[in-house]
Amino acid sequence: MAPPSKPRRATVHDVAAAAGISRGTVSRVLNGGYVSAEARAAIEAAIAQVGYVPNTAARNLVMRRSQAVGFLALEPHSLLLDDPNIGAIMLGANEVLSVADHQMVNLVVDSARDTERVARYLSGGFVDGAIIVSAxxxxxxxxxxxxxxxxxxxxGHPPDLHRSIPFVGIxxxxxxxxxxxRLAATGRRHLAMIAAALDRDSGADRLTGFREALGDxxxxRLVAEVPLYDYASGVKGMRELLAREPRIDGVFAASDAVAAGALEVLxxxxxxxxxxxGVVGFDDSTWxxxxxxxxxxVHQPAREIGRNAAELVLRQLRGEEPAPGNVLLPTPIVWRDSA
Structure with a gap:
């Protein structure tokens, strides 16, 4: 028995025949061009009648556009799944891209092999733009x-960020x-920090802010350096700090997940x-x-960061200046019971 044949896909010719209008006029409507209100109404009715669906792949091939934007998370797989900030940034970006009819493609870079693979993918024209997190x-x-x-x-903005590429951050x-x-103002005398991700601008900058606040x-000795913004790093860092100085009475953890690990050790x-x-964190995440x-x-507006990042990419794709260029969003302190 022969396999059933696939139903024939309706074409622009079918729409034109059903509407009694030229193929060129139908194409103008499909590509956003001007036609009379009467012609547009007839074409829209014909599209519904014949079940025409635009061939986006073919159109994108002609336009040399993929209608896709890559979301590159340069983090270990474990942190990508556990960090609520990355998820919120991703969802915020997807909201804006979806409205603009762009697909978001998630690309995880966790090794040198990943870097080579993603570099080939980007070079192949599979995405029109990219949002890069944790460079x-x-x-x-x-x-x-x-x-x-x-x-x-x-x-974020790594120190060697290419000047032509805008950034969104805090x-x-x-x-x-x-x-x-504010933690010091509660009367704490021996303040320590669990400083994470010092190979990134965010981690290094948070340590700088801690140092500036304390001055002399x-x-x-009361800074424990840990690799990641995760719970396990908080556990490791707090154990180190208590071993160095049992009198510690205040801790600034570089992220909420790190703070959660520190609280467990305490x-x-x-x-x-x-x-x-007294323990304080950073992010105002679900942790x-x-x-x-x-x-x-510190409240980090992760979802808004994602929205702004996506909008800056779209502005570039439309040929517009990515005004207002680099974006820094506000980060109010949220004071709760831990300090």
């Missing part, structure tokens, strides 16, 4: 995007300085927050409300 200094993906001249936006230095100052009181050591140790007590933190 590190001298990141090879940054170089590839700059060499391709691909419309792009960075979330004032990490000022925000860290503000929450450290800053003690480099509980195990018989120390309570905020009575014995901040899952901790006991709820976490004092």
């Amino acid at each position: 590190r200094t001298h990141d090879p993906i940054t170089r590839v995007i700059a060499e391709l001249g691909l419309p792009a936006t960075f979330v 004032d990490n230095v000022g925000s860290a300085r503000a929450i450290t100052t 009181r800053f003690d480099p 509980r195990d050591a018989g120390r309570t927050a905020p009575a014995d140790v 901040a409300l899952r901790t006991q007590p709820p976490l004092s933190t």
